Amino acid sequence: MWSFFLLAAQLPEGVDPNITLNYMFLGYAAMWLVALLYIASLASRQHNLHKEIKLLQQLLEEDKES
Amino acid sequence: MSSRLDRIIPILNWAAIVMVVVSLFMVFFFAPNERTMGNVQRIFYFHVGAAWVAAIAFFVALAAGVLYLRQPLAKWDTIALASVEIGLVFTTMTIVSGSIWGRPAWNTWWVWSPRLTLITVMWLVYVAYFMLRSSIEDEEKRGRFGAVYVIAAFVTVIMTYASVRLLRDIHPVVFGATAAVAQGAEQGLQEIAPGLDSARMGMTLTVAVITFSLLYAAWLANRYRLQQLTGEAASLKARVVTRLQQR
Numbered sequence: 001m002w003s004f005f006l007l008a009a010q011l012p013e014g015v016d017p018n019i020t021l022n023y024m025f026l027g028y029a030a031m032w033l034v035a036l037l038y039i040a041s042l043a044s045r046q047h048n049l050h051k052e053i054k055l056l057q058q059l060l061e062e063d064k065e066s
Numbered sequence: 067m068s069s070r071l072d073r074i075i076p077i078l079n080w081a082a083i084v085m086v087v088v089s090l091f092m093v094f095f096f097a098p099n100e101r102t103m104g105n106v107q108r109i110f111y112f113h114v115g116a117a118w119v120a121a122i123a124f125f126v127a128l129a130a131g132v133l134y135l136r137q138p139l140a141k142w143d144t145i146a147l148a149s150v151e152i153g154l155v156f157t158t159m160t161i162v163s164g165s166i167w168g169r170p171a172w173n174t175w176w177v178w179s180p181r182l183t184l185i186t187v188m189w190l191v192y193v194a195y196f197m198l199r200s201s202i203e204d205e206e207k208r209g210r211f212g213a214v215y216v217i218a219a220f221v222t223v224i225m226t227y228a229s230v231r232l233l234r235d236i237h238p239v240v241f242g243a244t245a246a247v248a249q250g251a252e253q254g255l256q257e258i259a260p261g262l263d264s265a266r267m268g269m270t271l272t273v274a275v276i277t278f279s280l281l282y283a284a285w286l287a288n289r290y291r292l293q294q295l296t297g298e299a300a301s302l303k304a305r306v307v308t309r310l311q312q313r
Binding site for chain 1: 155291
């Protein structure tokens with residue numbers, strides 16, 4: 001069933017597979033950095049919009065009272 | 067709609083967080099070490115997961131585009147917009163992780179092979195979607211043009227995914243691959259022996275794909291809510307302007 005695990009690549013000759021550990025960590029760090037930046041951008045945009053909505057509602061209420 | 071979405075969003079967020087932890091555990095402690103490439107092969111689980119979900123995201127955008135052209139409701143345009151944005155994030159994750167895997171595997175960070183060139187084209191085409199949207203002020207026109215664009219842009223997704231099967235490429239063929247299919251992969255092929263190890267790799271990949279799908283659903287819900295808030299802020303602004311003009 002899992003015969004699709006074909007990896008058409010090999011390490012260059014003489015390279016110890018264990019040294020690839022650094023690349024593995026670098027790969028995961030870079031991927032999650034991209035993900036975290038997106039999450040931070042979503043959170044920041046949401047925070048700014050909530051602030052803006054609150055301010056606009058306040059303006060409308062003040063206008064109503066006056 | 068928004069109250070239902072507000073209830074769903076925390077559930078999706080937590081489910082995605084739990085699945086990310088589970089799949090990270092499986093990648094690092096459950097999946098066996100690959101014979102030829104060693105630990106760097108573990109990038110493969112999230113690289114494939116991200117690539118798969120990016121394609122799903124662009125397909126959802128295409129479906130939303132078709133639905134918008136049939137019935138021009140703002141929600142279809144919002145789904146297309148959110149899905150393209152998230153698809154771009156997943157594509158970026160795929161490109162970055164693939165490049166880092168390529169360094170020890172191919173001895174270079176980047177090769178202008180058909181697959182890598184086409185994924186760059188795909189990324190740029192979807193970035194241009196935002197440029198198109200920002201250049202059109204009329205909401206309905208923007209939705210219509212955007213819908214047509216995401217439908218046409220999906221050709222780049224098909225080309226990217228078909229490229230390794232149709233063209234001579236250094237990039238591995240993963241799904242449904244056989245040595246014969248992966249022609250042109252001159253560095254040689256390594257098939258993982260069937261049995262426990264390949265089963266564990268398969269399970270890890272399946273969990274990673276489920277995790278990324280869940281992450282996509284969570285981000286889509288959050289992004290959709292964000293767009294609703296943008297609409298809410300715009301209508302409040304319009305009301306404030308009207309009040310000021312009446313003074």
